[in-house]
Each structure stands twice: as C-alpha cells, then as structure tokens.
Amino acid sequence: MRLEPIANPSMARTLVPPAAALVATVVIASLLAMVAGGNPFRVLGLIIEGAVGSRFALLETLNRATPLIFTGLAVAVAFRAKLWNIGAEAQLYAGAVMAVVLGTGALAWPAFALLPTMAAAAMLAGAVILLVPALLKTRLGVDEVVTTLLFNFIFLLFVSYLLEGPMKDPMGMGWPKSPRLIAEARLPRIVDGLRLHWGFGLALIAAGVVWVINTRTTLGYEMRAVGQNAEAARFAGIPVGRVIVKTALLSGGLAALAGFSEVSGLKGSLTLDLSPGFGYSGIIVAMLALLNPLGVVAAALFVAGIFVGADSMSRAVGVPTYLADIMLATALLLMVLAILLTRFRILRE
Amino acid sequence: MTGAEAAQVVLRLDGITKTFGALVANDNVSLALEKGEVIALLGENGAGKTTLMNILFGQYTADAGTVEVFGQRLPPGTPRAALEAGVGMVHQHFTLADNLSVLDNIVLGAERLWSARSDRRGARARVAALAERFRLRVDPDARVGALTVGERQRVEILKALYRDARILILDEPTAVLTPQETDDLFDTLRQAIAQGLSVVFISHKLHEVMSIAHRVLILRHGKLVAERQVARTNPRELASLMVGAEVTAPAVAPSEPGASILHLDAVSTPDRGSAPGLRDVTLDLRAGQIVGLAGVSGNGQAELAALIGGLCVPETGTLRLDGESPSRWTPHEAVQSGIARIPEDRHKTGTIADFTLTENAILECYRDGPFSARGWMNWRAADRFARGVIDSYDVRCPGPGTRIRLLSGGNMQKLILGRVLEPGPRIILANQPVRGLDIGAVNYVHGRLLEARARGAAILLISEDLDEIMRLSDVIHVISEGRLSPGFARGSMGAAELGVWMAGHGFDEETRHAS
Numbered sequence: 084m085r086l087e088p089i090a091n092p093s094m095a096r097t098l099v100p101p102a103a104a105l106v107a108t109v110v111i112a113s114l115l116a117m118v119a120g121g122n123p124f125r126v127l128g129l130i131i132e133g134a135v136g137s138r139f140a141l142l143e144t145l146n147r148a149t150p151l152i153f154t155g156l157a158v159a160v161a162f163r164a165k166l167w168n169i170g171a172e173a174q175l176y177a178g179a180v181m182a183v184v185l186g187t188g189a190l191a192w193p194a195f196a197l198l199p200t201m202a203a204a205a206m207l208a209g210a211v212i213l214l215v216p217a218l219l220k221t222r223l224g225v226d227e228v229v230t231t232l233l234f235n236f237i238f239l240l241f242v243s244y245l246l247e248g249p250m251k252d253p254m255g256m257g258w259p260k261s262p263r264l265i266a267e268a269r270l271p272r273i274v275d276g277l278r279l280h281w282g283f284g285l286a287l288i289a290a291g292v293v294w295v296i297n298t299r300t301t302l303g304y305e306m307r308a309v310g311q312n313a314e315a316a317r318f319a320g321i322p323v324g325r326v327i328v329k330t331a332l333l334s335g336g337l338a339a340l341a342g343f344s345e346v347s348g349l350k351g352s353l354t355l356d357l358s359p360g361f362g363y364s365g366i367i368v369a370m371l372a373l374l375n376p377l378g379v380v381a382a383a384l385f386v387a388g389i390f391v392g393a394d395s396m397s398r399a400v401g402v403p404t405y406l407a408d409i410m411l412a413t414a415l416l417l418m419v420l421a422i423l424l425t426r427f428r429i430l431r432e
Numbered sequence: 433m434t435g436a437e438a439a440q441v442v443l444r445l446d447g448i449t450k451t452f453g454a455l456v457a458n459d460n461v462s463l464a465l466e467k468g469e470v471i472a473l474l475g476e477n478g479a480g481k482t483t484l485m486n487i488l489f490g491q492y493t494a495d496a497g498t499v500e501v502f503g504q505r506l507p508p509g510t511p512r513a514a515l516e517a518g519v520g521m522v523h524q525h526f527t528l529a530d531n532l533s534v535l536d537n538i539v540l541g542a543e544r545l546w547s548a549r550s551d552r553r554g555a556r557a558r559v560a561a562l563a564e565r566f567r568l569r570v571d572p573d574a575r576v577g578a579l580t581v582g583e584r585q586r587v588e589i590l591k592a593l594y595r596d597a598r599i600l601i602l603d604e605p606t607a608v609l610t611p612q613e614t615d616d617l618f619d620t621l622r623q624a625i626a627q628g629l630s631v632v633f634i635s636h637k638l639h640e641v642m643s644i645a646h647r648v649l650i651l652r653h654g655k656l657v658a659e660r661q662v663a664r665t666n667p668r669e670l671a672s673l674m675v676g677a678e679v680t681a682p683a684v685a686p687s688e689p690g691a692s693i694l695h696l697d698a699v700s701t702p703d704r705g706s707a708p709g710l711r712d713v714t715l716d717l718r719a720g721q722i723v724g725l726a727g728v729s730g731n732g733q734a735e736l737a738a739l740i741g742g743l744c745v746p747e748t749g750t751l752r753l754d755g756e757s758p759s760r761w762t763p764h765e766a767v768q769s770g771i772a773r774i775p776e777d778r779h780k781t782g783t784i785a786d787f788t789l790t791e792n793a794i795l796e797c798y799r800d801g802p803f804s805a806r807g808w809m810n811w812r813a814a815d816r817f818a819r820g821v822i823d824s825y826d827v828r829c830p831g832p833g834t835r836i837r838l839l840s841g842g843n844m845q846k847l848i849l850g851r852v853l854e855p856g857p858r859i860i861l862a863n864q865p866v867r868g869l870d871i872g873a874v875n876y877v878h879g880r881l882l883e884a885r886a887r888g889a890a891i892l893l894i895s896e897d898l899d900e901i902m903r904l905s906d907v908i909h910v911i912s913e914g915r916l917s918p919g920f921a922r923g924s925m926g927a928a929e930l931g932v933w934m935a936g937h938g939f940d941e942e943t944r945h946a947s
Binding site (some may be wrong): 308315318400 | 607764773775782783804809
C-alpha cells in the first residue's frame, strides 16, 4: 500500500471523511453502550440531552468548554510550531496557584485592577513553566515531550505540598484546599443569575487573539515556518530558537489562563481536583481543531458536550461515564485517519 | 522482421500505461531490447523513465500492458520474478547496507534462507571471478560504508551480476561519478555487452548517451516520442526531441573581473560526521566573475556553502566582505550583506512545502519593509512582491496563493531565483542550481546567472556536473576532502585534468612544492 498526495482535493473529499468519522464514532459508542447494558439510542439521546437539552445543560457545557478552549489553544499554538507541549496540565495549575497567591487578600485592590493583574501573573507563571523545557530543547536538544509530560507530575505533587502546607486553608476542616478568593478576585458572571462566568468570554477573546497572531503577525508567520520546516526557516534567517521560546511563552501563558479562569470564575479556591485532565484533553481539542484557533472553540464545545452529556446519561441509566473518554479517543483516532484521507489517496501496489 | 532477429529480443515492453491520479506517467509505451545491445532511455525529469523501469522490475503495477523477458511474460508487481528472470536493476539511490562488507552485501538475499551452511568460500570465488570478468575492481572485505560512491556502484552492479542478471537496468548511473569513474563504468558496460548481456541506460546527459548506447528512445510526458540509432543522430537533435522544441543554451561572453567582494583567507571548519570540513581554504569572489567549484559531492561543498550562506562561521581563518570581517555572521546577516543564496536542496532548505508562493517568496525578507512593520505582516505587499516574481521569472502557477508543493521543480527553482535575485544581490551563491531541472529550465537559470554576472555580481557556482562548471565558469577551483585547488582560468584545463584533481591528486604535489 502506498499513499499518494492529492493536489486539489474536491469538496466531497474534504467533507465526507470527517463526517464518516463522526458517524463511525457514534456507531462504535453505541456498540459499547450495548455491551454496558444500555439501549444505544437512549444512551446517545441522553448524552445529547445532557449536553445541550436544557438551559442548565447548555451553560454547564459552556462552563466545561472554557478551560478546554484555553488548553486547546495552548496546545494548538505549540504544536503548530512543532513544540510538543504535553505539559498544559502543570501550566494550568501554575496559573491557578498564582490566582490564589494574589487573590486571597494579598492585594486588596478593586476588581478592575486585581483581575487583570491576576491574569497577567498567571500567564507569566505558566510561561515560565514551559520556558524551561523550551530552553532545554533549543540549547541542549532535550526532548520536550518527556520534560513537559513528567513535569506535570512533579508540579501536581508541588501543588499537593502547597495545599497541605503553606497554602492550606486554616478554616478548611483539614481538607487539602486553599482559602477562598476574596470577592474582588472573582470573575463576574456574564448574565446575573446564570452560572456562566467571564472566563468563557476571555476564552473566546483569546481564541480571536491567537487567530490574529497566526495570520497577521510576523510571529505567527515565524511559528508556522518553524513548525513546517525548521531547516528551511533556519536557512532563510528565521531565528528558530527564539521563535520556539516565544511560542513556549505564549503556549504556557494560555494554558495558565485555564487555571486562573477555573479558580477565579468557577471554584473560588484551589483543590487538587481542579482539573480532571484539562491539560491532556486540550491535546484532543487542538488535534480535532486541526490546530486552528477558531476550530479550537468548536472542538472544545464538542468535547465538553460529550463529557457533560455522559455525566448526566450515566446518572440516568448507569452506563459508566468512561464511555465519554472512549468516544473522544475514538473520535480523535478516526478524525486523524479521516484527515489523512482528505489529503491522500490510498493505492494498492 | 525476420525470425532470426526476433529471436534476439530479450526484453519486450508492450503498451505500458501507468497513471498516478491525474498524472499519466507512462502512456502506451512499447519497446524491445536485443541481446548485446545498450538502449538509452532519454527524457527530462518527470518524463516517466524511472516509472517505466520500476514497472519492468515489478515495483509498480502497470495499469495496462505487459512485460516479457526472454519470451516469458512476467507477473506484474513481483520484483522477485523479475530477478529470477534475469533482470538486475541499479537504482539511482543505492540499496546497500553500510555496516556490512562488500561480500555480505552481494550475497545478502541470494542465499537460501533455511540453509544452515553458507558457502562463503564459493561465494567469494564467484565474486572474484565476476569482478575479473567485468573489470569491477573492489575489495570484497571492505565495509561498504567506507567505499567511495563509484565503488558502491560497482558493488551494486556485482550484486546484480551475482544473481545471474542478463539484463542490466542502470538508473542515472553517472550522476554521482567523476569523469574517470564514468569511463570505468562504460568500460564495464562494454565488457558486459561483449559477453551477451543487454543494458538499459537511463540518463539525461546527451554525450554519455551518445558514447555508450546503440539506440536511444526518447520519452516525453510519458510518451515514447522518438527512437534514433546513435550512429545516425547528434546531441542537438536529441536535445530538441527531448524538450519538444529547439533549445539554445545561453552564450557565455568573456568578462572582465572587477574588485574582490568576498574573500576567504585560510579558512578551516570542523568535520561533520563523515563529511570533511574545509581545510585552509582561500577563495576570492570578484565582481562580474563566475567562480566554479568542481568536485565529487561530499568533499566540503556543503561546508563552503554553509559558510558563505551564514549558517556557520570559520573555525580558523577569516571571511571578509569588502575587506572587512563581519562581527556577526548568520543567514540574516548574509542576506542583508547582499548575498543571494540558491540552496542545494530546494525542497528541504529552499522552500516550505505547505506555504503558499507568497509566503515562500518573502521567507528571507519578511522582517523588512514593506512586508511587515512593528511585527504586523503586510500581506498585500507580500502578494504584490510574489506576483512580480511570478511574472518576471516566468513561474508557471495558478497564482501566488498556491501551495508551493504543487509546483514542478523548475518552477520552484524559478521562484527561489526570483526571491534571491530581485533585491539585486552583489554576491550569488548558486549551489547545484540546476540539479533535477529539465533543459529549458537549466538554460533559463544559467541565463539569469550570466545576466547577473554582466550586472557585476560575484558568483560562486557549485555543481557536480563538470560540463556545467566548465561552460559557465571564468575560474574553476576543484574541492577534494575539504581542500581547494588553485583557480584555473577558463579553458586552461580539460575534463580529464580536472578529474585528476577531483580524485584528490595534485594537492599533495602542491604542498610538496610549497615546502
């Protein structure tokens, strides 16, 4: 078998494989739901209903999508430059820690000054966390997949230490959690009475900003050039190392905003279960979005919908929520295959 | 055709058609090869020569048509059947294991798989006999990794002969050889045909075809367009048949060199793996002069190009631009100082495949006005620049928004040419500027280089094609193992004399004279 690139793929060829991938995902999920003892139509119906079936469900999905947009953007930015940042989880927690450090009374500022400061500090913390692997990569050729992945565990243990020690809430009845943020440090809700905070708005703005950076700035051009052909970029005089470092700062900062937004917008305090793997899910989001920042928003909504829908389905019929993970993994694998089929023709030789 | 003649046909391709998507690589091609005959398949890059031979050898399956060897029809798509029928192929890119000895490489795959005992002594004797018979000098115990390119090719040919090949297919065999090695190869081929073998020789070098082949078949756009007896044709006719139009190479007028612009003074660079660095190289590039660098690839050409292109700095010695030694030396500085760099590999280093023509056109100058200001790109200006290059350098493409991967090699090279020549450079570093291009594109590129010379640019032309070097260069240096020969004025040296230097001789005498 050989793959042959298609010069000018037709409309059908660009649209049919991804659609087929989605259909296949649903079929495979249905089969698994049957194995788990559920009626597949009912299971799928409940997932959809749980994701978008009511105002509450929809807001829940948007809330869940918020951190995924940030981590998805972080991964999309990094992967586009072929910087394999698997450490969005650690960067997210770094942002969260920064939000707690500044937002629990250390700065008694009004909200309009405090919130931007917290966001900026969070971004800085996330950026620094990814700066180290990026420098190790550009200076010493250390593989950033290994360093960023392993640093997730180190940083989570560090957060655990903080929550058991210096950052532990004295009023927390012994639970490992941080004190609550002061009122000025909380992101307000977008509409009064609805459980959707401005973190979601910030995520949409971030997606727009990343899109502008990618398409309109020299940095975006450099990042794409380095990602697609570092050798040609270096030959042409693009400072490859510097571009990778800039990419790392942007990517780490975006992931950290997820932590800031979760703590300041949703939870109000930091616990060890702040992120159920948003950093890793960000990889799925970015891949499904083909690393396009606007696509990240759509992909994050899709992924969040499946998670939220599966939660509510599981409560109703007892099919485990793991179905959501399997659906996403299947969707990702099939989507990668589908994308291959939109760009290549398979020949039997 | 009489019965006696028909019996001599050893290989017959009948109506071979092969398409890749919309591209018709072979269109109803038929040919017959006779015993003891050398036929040359001549055609430009992309004419379908290699595809045809891959079908013959069973690596591709034809959409239509049949292959017959010694009257037996070959099952499609099975290289093993072709091997067993007596077809041996020597690929353009060798298929040898570097870490094994010559003997191991030859025997590899020809032994029976489940035989406990391997008859190495017998194999060695057979290899020695074959080497003797076909004048293929090579040490059977040498590690292939330590051999020269020419020797590796002999191993490939021995490998085919060891498998009792009666038909040899050689795909661009001379592309990597010095003139002497080419002569040796032709000597071997003459031995082979004298002993009843038949040869298919794929090439686009006309004088080689004229000297070794009996019959020339010309492929153009996948079609067999003409067949000529070598005795009854000439290179000029072959060239126009190959291109489909009359071709005229640009004339080279004599030129008067101006002031020295770039000077290397006793420059050395470290070795990189097996590639030698530069050793004590002194080179002068003058305005209005083409300096040609001849040599077998891998002898330091890449290092010299990297040095002048700003990708590395001298370890010892100095690089001077207008008499001054630059404090920083990077690709960016090189471009800023007016050096146009045509890279050796336009796919890997010259362009970014998935970038559009516009994005590729501004790769070296995107930071300068008008293409960007304070970090913001001005795509309108970039598009304008790309359109200008497309128009003035005759880049055939749907538009500046096309991804460059969809362009042919020649058009890609024209875009690179436009990108680097448009700013009016003072120095041009042309590293293999016409490799893999068809004659039309070759003449175009050469014409542009000669124009730049007339304008007063200093040009360094690096090429493995000695004809190209000898035709264009005002001064020729030969590079061998990182050492640079003295400069030879145009016409003062013939190919054979340069070949001696390319093989590494002459340098020693010179040091002896000096001491």
